[in-house]
Amino acid sequence: MMSGNGMLKIGRWFGWAYTGYTFLFILAPIAASLVFSFNADRFPSLPLKGFTTDWYGGTFTDPLVIEAFQRSVMVSIPVALLSTILGFCAAYCDFRFEFRGKSLFGLLMLLPPTIPAVIMGLGMLSYLSRINLAGEVWAVLISHVVIALPFAMAMIRLRLAQMDAALEEASWNLRASPAQTLWHVVLPFCKQSLVAAFLITAAVSFDEFAVAWFVSGLNETVPVRVLVFLQGQVSPVINAIGTAVFTSSILLVAIGMGFSGMGKAKRAAADSPAQPAGGAVTNNGLSL
């Protein structure tokens, strides 16, 4: 007969093992890509042949790759900016006002991530080509705002949910007009979630492949460029690009998490128990 304590220990051990296995499953391919990006052999096979940075050197002197990187950056920053601004507006409307069809509005706002990327890409392509934007950088930008906006809205809405409703009233009571209240009270209150939303939507845009593949035409972003490479040849250059993209995305997300309060969960837990929730739900949002 096993004691309750022993059962608990086994349960905990199983929990750790399961979590470890999950992370291994997710991270192993990325780690492999990282390892092979420094491998001297041009085929990804064991045993490793020796250390080299040639693939990085080769990649970042390739004008097509450089151009794709520049384009990705040029798209992701305006996408992040627009998504954050529009996301804030949508979140604030949802927070502040009661109106007809409010639940429908909320549903529509959060719809894009639930649509399969291929369907979204096809839809975007057929629509954008009708208004003569398909194949332009604008097409990628517009599509990415559609995809990234719900993430921004969800993060900012969560932050607003933590705001004492009396805070806005207190501001009005101290003779701040609604516009002044928005500027001096609501925006400062949401500041961290705004920065977090900016970084995470930038990462969403930087990583997005399927829709960009449909609408970008000759204006390839990095993920699209990677696919083009893959179709031509199996080259360790892919590993180098992959590692670079992964690193930049994970950095954006990590910094974003920090701003959303998840990194400071310990201190925040003492201040207000609601604080870490923002970060946690953001996490769910990303795995959509």
Added chain:
Amino acid sequence: MTQALVEIDRVSKRFGDYTAVTETSFSIGQGEFLAIMGSSGCGKTTMLRMLAGLEEPSAGEIRLEGCSQKGLPPWRRELPLVWQSLALFPFLSVLDNVGFGLKMRGVAKAERDRRSLAWLHKLELGEFASRNVMQLSGGQRQRVALARALVTEPKVLLLDEPLSALDAHLSVRMQALLRSLQRELGITFVYVTHSQTEAFSMADRVVIMSRGKVEQIGSPQAIYRHPANRFVAEFIGNVTILRGSVAEAGDQAIRLNTATGGMSVSRGNFAGAHGAQADFYVNADQIAIGDEPRHENHVRARFLSHKFIGNMVTLFLEVPGIDDDLKVILPERTYDCLGVQPGDSVVASWPAAAAHFFGGTA
């Protein structure tokens, strides 16, 4: 009372089918400390929110210094409010929280900081000026909220149960602070609370509300001694309500027949005819306990239980023929000298002057 500063004129407020405040009128004098008291849902907070402009009355009008406040949004009014939740801005320092109202009035930074700091010093918070409000204790935050509302030197300050989150000890200290601040500044305070202790210890006048209506307005003493009706008497809880029929009307007192025998009640302006049924109340702290009757009204009763509140003791007596317990309030010392135990039979007696009809002395 001096001239009216705030006039509430037949104000009603409805939220859909629900009526929060019904045709309420009263006025608030210059420099007065007015407490609005009632249990939750009585309309007291709605009344305060209408004063601040956060709710618009469905009917009637609120006037400040004779000027109608109708349609005036909160950001155009000069009626700062201290929130129950305090509603301090968590992203601002203590100093900037206090200076917020001045900033919105376009006061330059140097002047703003000087005036805010002066208030912080006045409330013994000077050393915390650069701290974040989240780093302060409950009592300190309370004073920051007070400074933020007072820094613009308003004529009226509205307070919505500001002490409900504090522990008893701190609450008593804050009551003293509020009272002395109000005296010193000569500002009108409108203080909403559900606590009888807070209202009665600080206010010049108390408004008792129930179900959106005013039940009684008066000084704490007047309400305590002469509740206007059964609701107020039960709410304050310091009297026992009895019922009888008029047997004989004298100049000073009226003789009634009750379930426990004949009783004399102060006449006041009572106008009931012979045989009419009437409610009257007996003040708990004017009843004597002993083995023999000491006053003209007396009943034999059984001592049931007692409870201590400060240095006073409330005794609950069972009297044959009446439903409620007879309440008697005695100083602790007197109670000790009596030496009665629960279960003992005692005689409770009181003079006609301790018994009154409702509304008889308004």
